[in-house]
Amino acid sequence: MAQYDVIVIGAGPGGYVAAIRCAQLGLKTACVEGRESLGGTCLNVGCIPSKALLHASHQLHEAEENFAKMGLKGKSPSVDWKQMLSYKDDVIGQNTKGIEFLFKKNKIDWLKGWGSIPEAGKVKVGDEVHEAKNIIIASGSEASALPGIEIDEKVVVTSTGALELGKIPKKLVVIGAGVIGLELGSVYKRLGSEVTVIEFLDNITPGMDAEVSKTFQRTLKKQGLDFVMGAAVQKVDATKTKATVTYKLKKDDSEATIDADTVLVATGRRPYVDGLGLEALGVEMTERGEIKTDGHFATSVKGVYAIGDCITGPMLAHKAEDEGFAAAEIIAGQAGHVNYDVIPSVVYTWPEVAAVGATEEMLKEQGRAYKVGKFPFMGNGRAKANFAADGFVKILADKDTDRVLGCHIIGPGAGDLIHEICVAMEFGAAAEDVARTCHAHPTYSEAVREAALACGDGPIHV
Structure with missing residues (x-):
């Protein structure tokens, strides 16, 4: 022993x-x-x-x-x-x-x-x-599945099966508009699949800052992903090569079906x-x-x-x-x-989405006075040069102390950019501390500095 x-x-x-x-x-x-x-x-x-x-x-x-x-x-x-x-x-x-x-x-x-x-x-x-x-x-x-849906990891798959499909599906239905579903949906859309995302809620990526979530969904729609929101999946009927998803719309209780070569069940873990x-x-x-x-x-x-x-x-x-x-x-x-208040989250689509700390919705619920500093990547020279100017940086700071309370980024390299704010929050920094820190030019990170400046007298490049 x-x-x-x-x-x-x-x-x-x-x-x-x-x-x-x-x-x-x-x-x-x-x-x-x-x-x-x-x-x-x-x-x-x-x-x-x-x-x-x-x-x-x-x-x-x-x-x-x-x-x-x-x-x-x-x-x-x-x-x-x-x-x-x-x-x-x-x-x-x-x-x-x-x-x-x-x-x-x-x-x-x-x-x-x-x-x-x-x-x-x-x-x-x-x-x-x-x-x-x-x-x-x-x-x-x-992976957690919906009741009554049988996973075979060939036609009806979790994220595990979606990473090793025998071929690229012509039609992919994704059940769940969370991180996993949107990332893998993006992969197959780029590879030529028709992708439809069915989500029970009225917004994608639950818990994300609402403004970012709406912008994110619009961006994914432009890329060709279709969304059916407010829909409860009733069943998935599958054969060896095809599947039919039946769902019910919450707004009018009507029922509809959609056919797919592959169904990805991405309803959480x-x-x-x-x-x-x-x-x-x-x-x-x-x-x-x-x-x-x-x-x-x-x-x-x-x-x-x-x-x-x-x-x-x-x-x-x-x-x-x-x-x-x-x-x-x-x-x-x-x-x-x-420190559970400073754990970043990232969605690795294009553009990436990253967040740390409080959302506006959380701060409103707490009744906390706050200010918002925003800067669009359209004002960032590096982003424009790289065809990556979609999105923005949003910093939330305490209205009185200027202490950074959260940050939400949709744009190029968001998953890397967020860590500057993580470090700032760990040390109790103010937005002004970020704004007065020299950032190399031209870099995407300048957008973070500009958002911090927007918490004060205003950004330079907008």
Whole structure:
């Protein structure tokens, strides 16, 4: 029976970061993972492969739409779908092998197989039982489907199946206008599919700043995505090659159908805790099936911690990473902490959408006095040169103190630009602090500075 200071269950972004940080802090560490490769959903069938396909399809879009404008003449490239999938798989391999290297470098034991916790202080993997002073559950999440809809990952698929379709569908129906549905819908639209997104709510990307959400939907419509809003999907009838989606419109209770070659069910994710033995162990759960933790990631069972998608909070890889880092430090006797008010979110479409902190709707609900600084990318020289002038930066600041409360960006490189504001918010900066910081010219980041200036006397370039 092997003995460890820490055993982490799950090698996704939260789990592998927790394991590496534990090892760095001198704790004898093992990580349980049942997949053939490390990295969890994110690296294998989520964030990384989807970004590879987004990148490849964006290059196709640039070639078709913008190359000729820049004097790059020639025949438009054709799509070799098998080669594109091979490229995606190669990207996955490079990343997962990288985590395997980091485990070896940090002397972390990979316990291959699916883990369960028969009792506090013990983790069972296969027929072997290992002892651990501390256990971190980082089991992640799985795609959630609508009741009565059968997923076969060929015609009716989740994000996993959508990343490895046998061919590019002529017609794709996406159920759910959240991040996953819009990203993968964008991929297939660029590759030539007719894409229709069916959403139960009246707006896309729930929880996003309303102004950004409306602008985002208009932009996606211009790109050719069709939207059916306020519609409740009733059923999906599928054969081996086709599917028919039946939905009901909330506004008049009328029913309609739409045919598709592929249906992507993108209605969110749920914690994956099957097989861990949590009920028998006595681990308290929330009503939503999440593992209940205190403010220090501890569960109701002494010595058992939980992080990432299987606990409360946004299901984001970087949120899980932060929690893994913090949980490791707490176990090592340090003061691990996660600032949940400064966790950015990004949609990797084109343009990208990124946000951190409060939305206008949140501030209005709180009754907090605030001011808005906005700047359009149309006023940014670099964005205009790169055919990327759609969108804007919006900074929200306290009306009296000027302290930055949130930022919302739709535009080129939004996922990278948002981190300037994340750092500013971590240090309690005012919008004026951002405005008075020199930004290189010409860069997209100048739009962030101009939005900060707009919180004061006004931007320069509008």
